[in-house]
Amino acid sequence: MADQSTALPLTRESVQAAHKLIEPYIHKTPVLTNATLNRLASTPRTEAELEGTEWAGRAPAKPVLRFWFKCENFQKIGAFKARGAFHAIERLKQEPGWAERGGRERGVVTHSSGNHAQALSLAALTSSIPAHIIMPSTSSPAKIAATRSYGAHITFSGPTAPEREAVTSQILSQTNAAFIPPYDHPYIILGQGTAALELLSQTPTPLDAIITPCGGGGLLSGTALACEGTRTLVFGAEPSLDGADDCRRGLLSHARVETVPAARTIADGLRTPVGKIPWSIIHDRGLVRAVYAVSEDEIRKAMRLVWERMKIVVEPSAVVGLAAALYNEEFRAMVERDGGKAGWDLGVVFSGGNVSLEMMGKLFAEE
Amino acid sequence: MADQSTALPLTRESVQAAHKLIEPYIHKTPVLTNATLNRLASTPRTEAELEGTEWAGRAPAKPVLRFWFKCENFQKIGAFKARGAFHAIERLKQEPGWAERGGRERGVVTHSSGNHAQALSLAALTSSIPAHIIMPSTSSPAKIAATRSYGAHITFSGPTAPEREAVTSQILSQTNAAFIPPYDHPYIILGQGTAALELLSQTPTPLDAIITPCGGGGLLSGTALACEGTRTLVFGAEPSLDGADDCRRGLLSHARVETVPAARTIADGLRTPVGKIPWSIIHDRGLVRAVYAVSEDEIRKAMRLVWERMKIVVEPSAVVGLAAALYNEEFRAMVERDGGKAGWDLGVVFSGGNVSLEMMGKLFAEE
Structure with a gap:
């Protein structure tokens, strides 16, 4: 998990700050x-x-x-999820000691079969950071191909939550990457x-x-x-x-x-x-x-x-x-x-x- | 047929004039x-x-x-056809003697099963002019309903060209309305x-x-x-x-x-x-x-x-x-x-x- 102690307070001002950070990367949608x-x-x-x-x-x-x-x-990748993902990556890059601890090489991890997987993969790719995505083996070939097209490393898991979490833990301990969950995280919420x-x-x-x-x-x-x-x-x-x-x-x-x-x-x-x-x-x-x-x-x-x-x-x-x-x-x-x-x-x-x-x-x- | 002798010459300037005429009625599409x-x-x-x-x-x-x-x-009615139809109606209204000869009450006639039928019906309705539409009896219920929703009077014909033309002639002689074909007319071309x-x-x-x-x-x-x-x-x-x-x-x-x-x-x-x-x-x-x-x-x-x-x-x-x-x-x-x-x-x-x-x-x- 990214270090939440460094996250901004959950306020309107923090959403405004998030917007400034991600503006160069996202579409201002009509x-x-x-x-x-x-x-x-x-x-x-x-x-x-x-x-x-x-x-x-x-x-x-x-x-x-x-x-x-x-x-x-x-929006980029066809959904609002690009906002939270770009915000998470930009905030990670600003976390004190993140780069020094090898954060850029370790990359990010998430589990998702859908829009968050593509969003995080694109945002990581844009900053040349590796993205490790855990997807259920039942995901559609189209979604797997789309996520792969953003250069993500994909690991498959069984479809149940315990199976998914076991694989996620394994990848996290192998990679020491930062965990960016799909919604339960301040960076993501402020970005959305x-x-x-x-x-x-x-x-x-x-x-x-x-x-x-x-x-x-x-x-x-x-x-x-x-x-x-x-x-x-x-x-x-x-x-x-x-x-x-x-x-x-x-x-x-x-x-x-x-x-x-x-x-x-x-x-x-x-x-x-x-x-x-x-x-x-x-x-x-x-x-x-x-x-x-x-x-x-x-x-x-x-x-x-x-x-x-x-x-x-x-x-x-x-x-x-x-x-x-x-x-x-x-x-x-x-x-x-x-x-x-x-x-x-x-x-x-x-x-x-x-x-x-x-x-x-x-x-x-x-x- | 609308009196083509009064139509503008087929030039870029006439397209510009057409645009001025129809601007209040159409969307400037993105x-x-x-x-x-x-x-x-x-x-x-x-x-x-x-x-x-x-x-x-x-x-x-x-x-x-x-x-x-x-x-x-x-565009309005979901297609460029709205441009030609609104232009035809606006030009008709300007034709010398059209109103005096009862043109407004006689209305317009066309044959179409598709976008032109809806476009002409909408344009006529907007000017409170009756529209008589000849549609093949094989048209889809959705298209018939859409055309009817613009207040058009619909007459069905057989699907072949001779059958369609026979019904069109009949409606024209009954109504003395102006014939506005789907494409082969200066007003339509300039509008498109x-x-x-x-x-x-x-x-x-x-x-x-x-x-x-x-x-x-x-x-x-x-x-x-x-x-x-x-x-x-x-x-x-x-x-x-x-x-x-x-x-x-x-x-x-x-x-x-x-x-x-x-x-x-x-x-x-x-x-x-x-x-x-x-x-x-x-x-x-x-x-x-x-x-x-x-x-x-x-x-x-x-x-x-x-x-x-x-x-x-x-x-x-x-x-x-x-x-x-x-x-x-x-x-x-x-x-x-x-x-x-x-x-x-x-x-x-x-x-x-x-x-x-x-x-x-x-x-x-x-x-």
Whole structure:
């Protein structure tokens, strides 16, 4: 583990400092708007649409919503994860004694089958530092090839957490490299928060709120730090299938849910439970107002709308925030109450665009 | 037919005038770049890649290419066709005696199953003018619904040209409306040319060339007019399957190919032969330097690259220009000869993004 004692405090100022550090390496991604999606979100759902949901028989909410989509699908490696990874590498390089202890040659280690593996590999490669990635042997050939294309050293493990951790420990003791986990680390959280920091500066009008997906919680807690002390509220969104809405459930019971066994949601980036440090920001410090859950069908419908109306490629995990704004009546009723006739300007973080054509075919063949 | 005697001359100045007229109604679409696609295009193909093509055994070309993608997939109705349609409606409204003869009540007529139907319907609706659309009864329910959503009056015809023309004549005599064909009309051509006009003004460096798809030739001939008198060369691209490369073949034999029977290319917007007025610009006036053909597999490969690397949704017809730049050795050898070490800045018009998720699934399931 990188030495956390040297990490910056978890504050908005630290997110600003992170942004300065990584600016030369990342894309300042565009913020898009879409009149059709605003109109759809600002139209009350029909009673027929609410049939068969938990809101059946209730009067549909009447929110007014104007979306500001932060397009991290256009970020390097196709996801916001590049932000945290570049930040971790830049901070490592600044740690006192890191270079002297041979840090540059020892490199970095992580376990990930997805966007974090590619992000850390690219960031390490950019600084000519070796990256050791532990991937489940069940990872798709496309993901293995993508990670390898960034020059990473890949070691395979069994798919379970104990198997993964055993291999990770082994590689760590072999290499003495710095461990950079996918979300439960201050460097990562502060880096991910820079997406919201940019978003806040890219809209002509102040945002009433920002909603982001929540898996391990790096993006959501970083966003919460970026918005601390501003008038912008922060919300999370999760898939409900198989209890993947662990953060939402944890907030209700004031106890972090530590495991989510065998979540099968199509939002594959959001299957993990919230990490300890993200939880301390989201729950203990109260910087996230609430988290909302959406169904698989709602995720698919939101993806189709983004595809057809915005003509951009987003992965299933990326649209859970939009799905909550379109289909979650609790969220919508809150916007109606709080925003009134003027409504809300809502920032929505599209977290990534790494979905294969084959996966898309499968997702929409099932409809 | 709208009275062509009142149409502006087919010149760059008329494209500029068209742009002024339609600016309030259309999106100024963004111009994107992509370092990975530049690198790919600037890497010689391997001899193995040329095996089995007409260039097998020849030394691969070594062009240097920097792409500037004009994203008409983000245009209203998802395609450049909105430009020509809005221009036609605005010009009609200015025709002497049009309103006095009841033109506004009579409206407009066209036959199209695709983007032109939606574009003309939207443009007519925007000016509160009725639009009568003749669609083949075999059109997909999604396209029928989309056209209807713009308030158009739809009449179905049999799928053959004589059946379509019979129904069109009947509707024309019933309504006395103005006929606005999909490409073979000065208003349409001048409107389509505005995409290239914008593109020329959106790059920091002058473009060496622009390449666009070529179906009926409205976009290609409009682009040629927009570039006349500038230093920017104009090229077209077509699918080769079933002889859909009619413009390319016509240029070689100096005779317009008038029919393309039963073209099945996945680039469904490019199945039609080039129209008479586009041909007079492309061939007779010599304003298009050459047209290149690409295979179905090359179209699919280019779509996949745009999907994976740029994270944007484009329809098969939209990527034939990119496919030519990546895979057509004649085009690539020409860029090598003409551009030398400095290479070319090449404008590539992505003409539209109207491809359904179901169609994408089918296209890539076949691989």
